[in-house]
Amino acid sequence: MSEKQYILGMDIGTTSVKVCVYDPVTTEIVAKQNKDTAANIPSDQGIEGNKQDVPKIVSAVHYCVSRLPRDVLRHVTKIGVCGQMHGVVLWKSGAWEKIEKDGVVVRFEGIRENMSALYTWQDVRCKPEFLDSLPKPDSHLKCYSGYGCATLLWMLKHKPEKLKNFSYAGTVQDFIVAMLCDLETPITSDQNAASWGYFNTEKNEWNVDILKSVDFPVDLLPKVVKSGDFVGQLKESWSGIPEGTPVGAAMGDLQCSILATLESEYDAVLNISTSAQLAIVVKNISDLGCSTVEHLPYFHNTYLVVAASLNGGNVLATFVKMLQQWMLEFGFPIPQSKVWEKLIALGMQAPEASTMKISPHLLGERHLPTAKAAVENIDLSNIQLGLVFRSICDSLIENLHDMMPKELCRNAKIKRIVGNGSGLSRNPVLQRAVEHYYSLPLEFTKGGDAAKGAAIAVL
Known part of the structure; x- marks a missing residue:
């Protein structure tokens, strides 16, 4: 009898984390868990800001995965991740650590000192006048408040010192993928990149020259691959999931929910x-x-x-x-x-x-x-x-x-x-x-x- 081969799916949502183990043969969910993140934190922009605590989101991911049956997780052969689009989190080296026991990662922890909060899609600090002052993107998509590039451009104007503290940026689901694969630099999907603004979907590239023209720190931007592509693998076994399991680029939660629904x-x-x-x-x-x-x-x-x-x-x-x-x-x-x-x-x-x-x-x-x-x-x-x-x-x-x-x-x-x-x-x-x-x-x-x-x- 052939060995079962399951896929772990994760959704890093606005209010909760959901995970499931999917059997591609039967197309059934074998096991699932979810956890409210309770991650919202006060913003220095008052009600115009909307921030979340990333270590709390990481903790919810660990909670969900650790409560899935071990005998199911050992059959996981691929990991797919999606989450809330548009938002941005910044980090530098040392933004996570792995807690190991007997050579197995029992959990990941986010290190607050080495990362920013997640500035979510619900953030409205970018007023119409500010957005009107920005260069026009080379894209069929506009850039709105709450979009990653708009938030970073706002910081460039109002808090330039903050940006200098960090080396990388991505959506929160990009951060989770980077953490799982221990990636040196983040890699995102075209779905998440497009949700930030200043990304041309037909050329599949950031508007680097336009952003450089306003001194945007383009080195922060993640590398972009197509949705569904793999970007790395688990460096060690995690809660029973085998070492070396490939992990896909993080995708948009909307696209993934539609993929699961459309008949x-x-x-x-x-x-x-x-x-x-x-x-x-x-x-x-x-x-x-x-x-x-x-x-x-x-x-x-x-x-x-x-x-x-x-x-x-x-x-x-x-x-x-x-x-x-x-x-x-x-x-x-x-x-x-x-x-x-x-x-x-x-x-x-x-x-x-x-x-x-x-x-x-x-x-x-x-x-x-x-x-x-x-x-x-x-x-x-x-x-x-x-x-x-x-x-x-x-x-x-x-x-x-x-x-x-x-x-x-x-x-x-x-x-x-x-x-x-x-x-x-x-x-x-x-x-x-x-x-x-x-x-x-x-x-x-x-x-x-x-x-x-x-x-x-x-x-």
Whole structure:
């Protein structure tokens, strides 16, 4: 009987780390673990900054892998990694150490003194005036606040001494790959590189000359390979995974979640978790007459056409926390799960039409950075809680529809929308809104998470 050969998939997400062991023969998940990172830390930019503690993320990775069955891990023959895009972490030599026991790495630890925090995709320190002052990228993709190159250019202007402390930069998932393979210099995928801005996907190279023209420290930039390529291997056995196991370049969590979900070229994938994205796969970059969608590198030289909204499950979660806080101020603490349960029940009972109009731009949008949330047409007929919740859910899908209209899906011959992400799968009020705005069936497949997609990508 032949030896089993599994793939370890990892997703270094915005709020949690997820890992799974994938069997490419049966296409089933053999084992999985996840852990909230609780990594957010205060920023010196106040609410405009968004930082995470990288050693806490490393610790969550160790926690997940160490809790997978050893007899399963010894059959792992490849490792695929993906994670939250756009963000940047800086480091220098000695940014991690391996804790070994009997010649086996039992865990990795990040060394805070030798690295910066992770400046995430949610960071909004780069104001429109600052972004307008930057040189135009040689790319079909724009550069927004929260993108790696924009954050580094902001530091170059406001904190140049900080940049001089470090030798390397990458996304947090690039850092994890460098740590696992003990890489001297980081290597990233075209998916992560494109998410930083100032990267030409057709030439597969950074805009080095443009960045040098403004004294950007280009030596910090990671080397770029195609998504799915291997960049190194485990130097020692790790929690039972054999020494020498090849590790793929870190990829984008969006691309990997879509790879795990997509079943047909006639599917669109809607992911609603922290934020929200609607995506379809196309063969080339083309003008779709729609400035609010982007072409992101996918796999095998194809592109994802994506409407990527900053407002998704985070808006609904904020509404839930607000209600909890109000009740607490009246002296009635209510568990979050109860609030969700009641809101969904009331939202499902609410009548179809409401005159209330909500703009859900609580976090702005990349194409509308100064937009704010707003409510119009409040009257005595629409202030019931169920109606308000339903109006918020409707507004989130309407916002996505404004970014990627159903006509664009129709032109791409899309037959259905495949749902993904806990923000959508647990919320039938949102699901009803999707079918209403897009006039397409919404279905949930067994596909799903980005960790599984990362495993499939390195097959």
